[in-house]
Amino acid sequence: MQDLKDWHSQHSEAVLKQFEANPERGLSPHQVDRQQAQFGPNAITKHDGDGPLKRFALQFHQPLVYILLSAVVVTLALQEWVDSIVIFAVVLLNAIIGFVQESKAINAINALSGSIKSTATVIRDGVKSTIPAQQLVPGDIVLLQAGDKVTADMRLVKVRDLQVDESALTGESVPVEKNLEVLAKEALLGDRQNMAFSSTLVVYGTGVGVVTETGDNTEIGKISEMIATTPTLDTPLTKRIKQFSHVLLYAIVGLAAITLLIGYLHGQPLLDSFMAAVALAVGAIPEGLPAAVTIMLAIGVSLMAKRKAVIRNLPAVETLGSTTIICSDKTGTLTKNEMTVEQIYSGGLLYAVSGNGYDPEGEIQAQMPQSELQSAAVDPSTQPGLYATLRAGALCNDAQLMAPDTQNAQWRISGDPTEAALLVSAHKANMASGSLNAKRVDCIPFQSEYQYMATLDDVDDARIIHMKGSIESILPKCQFMLNEQGACVALDQEAIEQQVERLAAKGLRVLAFASKATSQEQSTLSHEDVAGELVFLGLQAMIDPPRPEAIEAVAACHRAGIRVKMITGDHALTATSIAKQLGIIQPQSAGKTVTGYQLGDLSEHEFSDIASYNDVFARVSPENKLQLVKSLQAEGHVVAMTGDGVNDAPALRRADIGVAMALNGTEVARDASDMMLTDDNFATVRAAVEEGRGVFDNLKKFIVWTLPTNGGEGLVILLAVLLGVSLPLLPVHILWVNMTTAILLGLMLAFEPREKGIMERPPYDPDAPIIDRILMWRILLVSSLLCITAFGLYELELMWGATEAQARTVAVAMFVVGEAFYLFNCRSLDRSVFSVGMFSNRWIWIGIALMMALQLLFTYQPLMNDWFQSAPISLEAWLRVIACGWLISLIVGVEKHLRGRNKTSQATSDTNTNRVSESV
Known part of the structure; x- marks a missing residue:
């Protein structure tokens, strides 16, 4: 048997001949057995990859986890069982979260596998029967009718008004009318009208097809393979954490070795030197960081859920803050997914129709001929041509428009969206079909080979034929047209065709309307009755309009330095029109709309240029879609991708953050995504980006706050070793400070409100380190201040006769109080604590109160004294600790003020320089 493959470019007879299939009798049992042996079941192969145990074990294969596991070993060696349990619980929690996240890819494949577990009606050996879809083989003759799910790829051999919803596979926003014409080999997937594809849905008519591909060889099977072989990428945060972890790992090992060496050179016992090295390592390890990051991301998830964005992958929260490009689907995300009549042409006049969607709120306004200048609203009853056009649209119609009720708060439709749009435009003129005093006598349903629908109606004691359809099918049958006064005049075909071109150039879908009076005795309607002598009434032009909130969201993204690209399966004219309305294509933009056909034969370099330049x-x-996402990522962009169909799943999985539609999206798209929109609205993506930036801000503030603790503790240990004195902090003290302050103080930054102007600044550079030079200087400054004050107070207490336990308790208190004062300075990394507002985050005060209560227990509770080798201290010692904490806060505040003033001076200088340059 030959391998033709390009089934759409072959005659149906040739395809049948290749499979030795008879369209009347189907395959014989022998042929079915042979095909099943060769091609196997009609099922998509599962790609499970590594087993669950291996995938779980790999969650521990990370540098930061190695550090934490080392801390577990150290604390076990010190017999600090509670600390060991806590640190290991943190490691285990992160491993579980990572394991769950990684499992989403397998869920996506399983969803695809389940998408074809249905039945099919076939003819085999001359008998029609219903079989499980898994049993279909290439060459099977399959019968299709409205409501059927297509369960394999097939070349159509018969069609009767067949329309198939392919939105899940191609992104096409309206059902595709099928035919039997032979197509060019280069025809894109969405243009193959002579094929029916697995996972699509028959919405109208009937058809017969011969199965050409099953299982993995279907178009949906190819998408499954793409999902399985498309790796997920590290988020900017996980990349930065890995880099930070490697640096931290080397630093800790190096400092611990130096500490051990210095102790040995000072002649200290080897055990004491080893314990000092262990104390330094424990101090430098940010044990609370992974848990705090996880909890802060989880809080971000909760905040986003309130804004209708459900996060399935925790790091995705932060990724949104770094997003530089959003690739968005059009239908239902940027648009309302509700066809709306926007313009009407009749009697030589153009009318604009206001309002959006299926809500019949709006009015009809007359426009100057061939102009866009609107005048006041018109009364359709005074415009004969307009009235006749609207009436034809309402009567030649099988859809229903349903008003809001107790169960549904919005207007709904039943039937074809295009016909529903005609009902809505009639409603806006107070011409509901029920109020037109009309009764249908007979009807010619819409048929794809004729491209029109006709009804025979009794209207006001007259019998009239109404027609609607494509301009190509209606205009040749018309001999007359209505003028502005409603009189019949000779048809001006050229003027009508020019108007159609103007409307189509705006991406509008244009329907033509005609009528013909007939005798009262006529009771049936045939194609011969509408073959000629009709009166052209007018045109109604419609589009799936952009969401008003999406227009503002696109503008907000542009202000935030985020480019928005529309990637759709819809037609180029429609995509261009919507993109202009949304502001994606701006008047000064030199980019253009690029089609999938144009992308087909480009080199990698040419593809990259087009992907970057056009929107x-x-x-x-x-x-x-997958190639576009890869290309943009190769240019260094952090890409968010939105989608709802099976065709979007590979790109959703590859993108830095995949965003699926929860309302109307497919299960495959949802399982391949990191985030779902519960309202399918692009404006929610913008809101999620805003939340993501806020979460990343707070994560950065937490890291800037927590690292000085580790730095200060490490410096204290190193200084003690250099001076050859006893350690001011024991490992158990360090663990106490690190874990309690991270949870009770640092986590309070997660509730910090978003800073003003957060969507007016450019995205975070995905290649930039978490901590820049300025913040690194601040961390070193605070680390040094904590070291000096803690070590100084420790030595001072010993000098004044305090016990070693009391002196160490003061050192611990200095770290806790110092971190509490420093916390206020971390609420904003560049503004003063007073400009932020002392009480704008009440959780800060709650956290400090809880931390102080816990520290008092650490200091004065006998059991805690036994566990942690602490001791009660005097009021004077507390006052000295608080004074030092206040001093640290003051120094950091002055540093921020000086840097802010220098930044302002530099900005002023740059502005003046630019002005001089411009004047020159």
């Missing part, structure tokens, strides 16, 4: 991509395939 609208139409009629794209799943491979195109």
Whole structure:
């Protein structure tokens, strides 16, 4: 048997002949057995990859986890069982979260596998029967009718008004009318009208097809393979944490070795030197960091859920803050997914229709001929041509428009969205079909080969034929047209065709309307009755309009330095029109709309240039979407991808953050995503980006706050070793400070409100380190201040006769109080604590109160004294600790003020320089 493969470019007879299939009798049992042996079941192969145990074990294969596991070993060696349990619990929690996140890819494949577990009606050996879809083989003759799910790829051999919803596979926003015409080999997936594809849905008519591909060889099977072989990428945060972890790992090992060496050179016992090295390592390890990051991300998840964005992957919260490009699907995300009539042409006049969607609120306004200048609203009853056009749209119609009720707060439709749009435009003129005093006598349903629908109606004691359809099918049948006064005049075909071109150039879908009076005795309607002598009434032009909130969201993204690219399976004209309305294509933009066909034969370099330069991509395939995302990532961008269909799943999985639609999205898209929108609205993506930036800000503030603790503790140990004195802090003290302050103080930064202007600044550079030079200087400054004050107070207490336990308790208190004072300075990394507002985050005060209560227990509770080798201290010691803490806060505040003033002076200088340059 030959391997033709390009089934859409072959005659149906040739395809049948290749499979030795008879369209009337189907395959014989022998042929079915042979095909099943060759091709196997009609099922998508599962790609489970590594087993669950191995995937779970790999969660521990990270540098930061190695550090934490080392801390577990150290604390076990010190017989600090509670600390060991706490640190190991942190490690285990992070491993569980990572394991769950990684499992989403397998869920996506399983969802695909389940998507074809249904039945099919076939003809085999001359008998029609229903079989499980898994038993289909290439060459099977399959019968299709409205409501059927297509369960394999097939070349159509018969069609009757067949329309298939392919939105899940191609992104096409309206059902595709199928035919039997032979197509060019280069025809894109969305243009193959002679094929029916697995996972799509028959919405109208009937058809017969011969199965050409099953299982993994179907178009949905190819997408499954792409998902399975598309790796997920590290988020900017996980990349930065890995880099930070490597640096920290080397630093800790190096400092511990230096400490051991210095102790040995000072002649200290080897055990004492080893314990000092252990104390330094424990101090330098940020034990609370992974848990705090996880909890802060979880809080971000909760905040986003309130804004209708459900996060499935915790690091995705932070990724949103670094997003530089959003690749968005059009239908239902940027648009309302509700066809709306926007313009009407009749009697030589153009009318604008206001309002959006299926809500019949709006009015009809007359426009100057061939102009966009609107005048006041018109009364359709005084405009004969307009009235006749609206009436034809309402009567030649099988849809229903349903008003809000107790169970549904919005207007809904039943039937074809295009016909529903005609009902809505009639409602806006107070012309509901029920109020037109009309009764249908007979009807010619819409048929794809005729491209029109016709009804025979009794209207006000007259019998009238109404027609609607494509301009190509209606105009040749018309001999007359209505003028502005409603009189019949000779048809001006050229003027009508020019108006159609103008409307189509705006991306509008144009329907033509005509009518013909007939005798009262006529009771049936045939195609011969509408073959000629009709009166052209007018045109209604409609589009799936952009969401008003999406227009503002796109503008907000642009202000935030985020480019928005539309990647859709829809037609180029429609995509261009919507993109202009949304502001994706701006008047000064030199970019254009690129089609999937144009992307097909480009080199990698040419593809990269086009992907970066242009912002609208139409009629794209799943491979195109995936390639676009990869290309943009190769340029260094952090890419968010939105989608709802099976065709979007590979790109959703590859993107830095995949965003699926929860309302109307497919299960496959949802399982391949990191985030879901519960309202399917692009404006929610913008809100999520805003929340993501706030979460990343707070994460950065936490890291800047927590690292001085580790730095200060390490410096204290190193200084003690250099001076050859006893350690001011024991390992158990360090663990106490690190764990309690991280939870009770640092985590309070998670509730810090978003800073003003957060969406007016550019995205975070994904390649930039978490801590820049300025913040690194601040961390070193605070680390040094904590070291000096803690070590100084420790030595001072010993000098004044305090016991070693009391002196160490003072050193511990200095770290706790110092971190509490420093916490206020971390609420903003560049503004003073007073400009932020002392009481704008009440959780800060709650955390400090709880931490102080716990520290008092640490200091004065006998049991805690036994566990942690602490001791009660005097009021004077507390006053000295508080004074030092206040001093640290003051020094950091002055440093921030000086840097802010220098920054302002530099900005003023740059502005003046620019002005001089411009004047020159």
